[in-house]
Amino acid sequence: MSKSVRTVTALAACILSAGALTAQASCELDETIQIADMSWASASTIAHVESKILEHGFGCKTELIPGETVTTATTMVKKGRPHIAPELWSSNAKKLLEEGEQKGTASVAGRVFPDGGIDAWWVPKYVVEQYPDIKSAQDLARHSELFKVEGSDKGRFYNSIPGWASETRSSNLMHAYGLDKNFEVFSAGSGAALDAAIVSNYKRKKPILFFYWAPSAILGKYEMVRLDMKPYDPANDSCNAEPNCKTPVATGFPKTVVNTLVVNKIKQDAPSIYQFLSKVQFENGTMNSLLAWGVENSADPEQTAEYFLKSQQNIWTSWVPKDVADKVIAQLK
Numbered sequence: 160m161s162k163s164v165r166t167v168t169a170l171a172a173c174i175l176s177a178g179a180l181t182a183q184a185s186c187e188l189d190e191t192i193q194i195a196d197m198s199w200a201s202a203s204t205i206a207h208v209e210s211k212i213l214e215h216g217f218g219c220k221t222e223l224i225p226g227e228t229v230t231t232a233t234t235m236v237k238k239g240r241p242h243i244a245p246e247l248w249s250s251n252a253k254k255l256l257e258e259g260e261q262k263g264t265a266s267v268a269g270r271v272f273p274d275g276g277i278d279a280w281w282v283p284k285y286v287v288e289q290y291p292d293i294k295s296a297q298d299l300a301r302h303s304e305l306f307k308v309e310g311s312d313k314g315r316f317y318n319s320i321p322g323w324a325s326e327t328r329s330s331n332l333m334h335a336y337g338l339d340k341n342f343e344v345f346s347a348g349s350g351a352a353l354d355a356a357i358v359s360n361y362k363r364k365k366p367i368l369f370f371y372w373a374p375s376a377i378l379g380k381y382e383m384v385r386l387d388m389k390p391y392d393p394a395n396d397s398c399n400a401e402p403n404c405k406t407p408v409a410t411g412f413p414k415t416v417v418n419t420l421v422v423n424k425i426k427q428d429a430p431s432i433y434q435f436l437s438k439v440q441f442e443n444g445t446m447n448s449l450l451a452w453g454v455e456n457s458a459d460p461e462q463t464a465e466y467f468l469k470s471q472q473n474i475w476t477s478w479v480p481k482d483v484a485d486k487v488i489a490q491l492k
Contacts, residue, residue: 186219187429193241195231196223199350200450200460201374201441202246205271207464208475209245209439215490216483217432228252229322235265235422243436244420246271250278250324250413256420266426267418269437276415277373277385277443278325280316284382286366295387296336296409303341305366314342317357317369320350324400329370331399331407332388342368357381376454379447388412431480438478445474465491 186192192213196206206223213219224241226234231244232252236259249256259265280296286305287293293302299314306314316333319325326346333339347353353369354377360367361381371377388411396413398404419436426433441449449471453463468475469491476484 186213186217187432188219188242188424191220191222192243192425192432193222193224195226195235195241195244196460197226197228197231197244197246200376200453200463201446203460204446204449204453204463204467205245205439205441206243207461208467209243209436211464211468211490212435212475212479212483212487213432216479216487217435219432227322229255232256232259232265232420235259235420236262237264239264239422239424242422242425244418245439247418247420248276249416249418250276256418259420263423265420265422268421268426268433269419269439270416271419271439271441272374272417272443272446273440274443276417278319278328278412278415279371279373279385280329280368280388281371281378281383281385282366282368283361283364284384285364287384293386296332296338299336299338299368299386300341303338306342306368311343314368315345316342317353317367318344318346319370319372320353321346321348325370325372325412327402328399328412331401331404332409335399335407335409374441374443374446374450376447376450379449379451380454435479435483440478441474445471 194206194210196203210221210223213221226241226244228248228251231241232247232255234240235244236255256267282293290302290305292298303314306316308315316329316338318329330344333342333344347356357367357369357371357377358381371383377383389409391411391413392408393413395408396410399407399410419439421433421436425436449463449467452458452466453460458466468487472484472488479487
């Protein structure tokens with residue numbers, strides 16, 4: 160082979176190689192996409208699902224960043240990082256969402272839970288089976304002794320996670336329903352501690368009254384009954400959300416909108432990624448079952464995400480074009 164032929168051949172190989180690299184590195188953003196990895200299982204699982212689809216399907220590089228609702232929304236709105244919050248409960252960051260929309264720094268791509276997030280008070284099913292007249296929050300006053308713990312003459316109500324808007328609302332609703340006369344409002348201190356208390360009591364078939372949200376592994380794994388409350392009354396509810404509310408109103412919880420939040424750079428510079436994120440949706444029942452699978456199999460959120468991508472392709476492949484879905488499927492072991 161002549162020197163000129165070898166040169167042309169080598170040049171062609173370089174061009175083909177460069178073309179292959181260009182095809183592989185097809186991400187619309189030329190920077191690492193940061194995804195908020197929230198501290199609760201559903202949000203972390205969704206973060207891993209989105210990360211794997213972005214990396215394998217869109218050719219992007221991603222990084223999971225630890226975060227919580229308010230802190231993540233704040234840095235997204237004010238600093239443009241992280242790029243994505245997969246599960247942002249709007250009730251905990253309403254003013255920040257409004258600021259992001261007004262300033263054009265962050266916006267809602269879609270509703271990750273089309274059913275909405277559910278906040279409520281719950282008791283185990285076995286409690287209702289033994290005491291069928293316990294159907295609503297109002298009924299609790301007659302049965303406070305069931306929920307007593309050692310060293311207290313009142314029943315115990317396990318409140319929401321410290322710092323969440325639902326913590327304040329639950330405290331005010333206990334007063335509004337007149338239940339603070341018969342119950343102490345108790346904080347477990349963290350989501351993990353709340354889960355541990357619920358599971359411990361459930362396994363011993365002990366009565367327990369607690370706040371919880373859906374979707375969640377707890378509600379997917381254990382049979383719980385949601386207590387009825389008076390209809391949500393938005394016209395008279397504002398005080399219930401205030402820590403120092405003097406006149407709380409006996410009402411229900413609002414159904415919370417749970418969003419996928421993205422920074423403006425995603426919306427402007429990465430339309431295909433934005434379209435994908437706008438389609439990410441989990442029915443509550445699907446997520447409850449998925450999280451319960453994670454608990455039963457001692458799987459972390461990344462393993463749960465991999466299980467979802469392998470076992471429920473009928474759901475997530477509808478979020479992306481076929482060529483993107485094919486690339487992701489090819490990477491699944």
